[in-house]
Amino acid sequence: GAVVSQHPSRVICKSGTSVKIECRSLDFQATTMFWYRQFPKQSLMLMATSNEGSKATYEQGVEKDKFLINHASLTLSTLTVTSAHPEDSSFYICSARGPGVSYNSPLHFGNGTRLTVT
Amino acid sequence: AQKITQTQPGMFVQEKEAVTLDCTYDTSDQSYGLFWYKQPSSGEMIFLIYQGSYDEQNATEGRYSLNFQKARKSANLVISASQLGDSAMYFCAMREPQTSGSRLTFGEGTQLTVNP
Numbered sequence: 001g002a003v004v005s006q007h008p009s010r011v012i013c014k015s016g017t018s019v020k021i022e023c024r025s026l027d028f029q030a031t032t033m034f035w036y037r038q039f040p041k042q043s044l045m046l047m048a049t050s051n052e053g054s055k056a057t058y059e060q061g062v063e064k065d066k067f068l069i070n071h072a073s074l075t076l077s078t079l080t081v082t083s084a085h086p087e088d089s090s091f092y093i094c095s096a097r098g099p100g101v102s103y104n105s106p107l108h109f110g111n112g113t114r115l116t117v118t
Numbered sequence: 119a120q121k122i123t124q125t126q127p128g129m130f131v132q133e134k135e136a137v138t139l140d141c142t143y144d145t146s147d148q149s150y151g152l153f154w155y156k157q158p159s160s161g162e163m164i165f166l167i168y169q170g171s172y173d174e175q176n177a178t179e180g181r182y183s184l185n186f187q188k189a190r191k192s193a194n195l196v197i198s199a200s201q202l203g204d205s206a207m208y209f210c211a212m213r214e215p216q217t218s219g220s221r222l223t224f225g226e227g228t229q230l231t232v233n234p
Binding site: 032034041042043044045046049091093095097104106107108109110111112114 | 151153155160161162163165168170209213219220221222223224225226227229
């Protein structure tokens, strides 16, 4: 089955620094990747949708200058949390889909990244 | 209005018994898909089962089945013969291709605890 790898699984950083999270599709070409954010005991909230080679589309209320998304290749998308603050501490999880996938295909998720900003 | 509603924040079930997790949805699309995912405490999202809006039969996958009632806009997940390893967060999700493309919208989730 389709495999999505996300790295790192956990990261602790100091307030004011930037953190990059990688999402890779290992055995398929991911034309579209989705980045979700999840607070403890809450649902997954879509942050942005990225299509390979084009700018990401951000959901309302998500700061695009703070959460930089790059989808430069068909197998890699990155989320960079810039100038991180403690309120950015959360679980970030990516998912991917390939080209020509029908609407009834499930999204394949990475294992998520737990970010703690101190 | 909420697109996906899961009204049970927490559910408890005895091992080996069946449990139903509720999910109702709201959409104006004629064609849509409903998904259930399991999220253990480790965080990964595990796809369980899918139901399409035009599917006439309820979906089944091993111990998982979906009680799909289109007129009531509900897609409840039934887990039979619960196991301790079923303890996890369960999310119902919907895809609306016409209005939202391939993204999934998730409900609030239900925390299932299986007791020995």
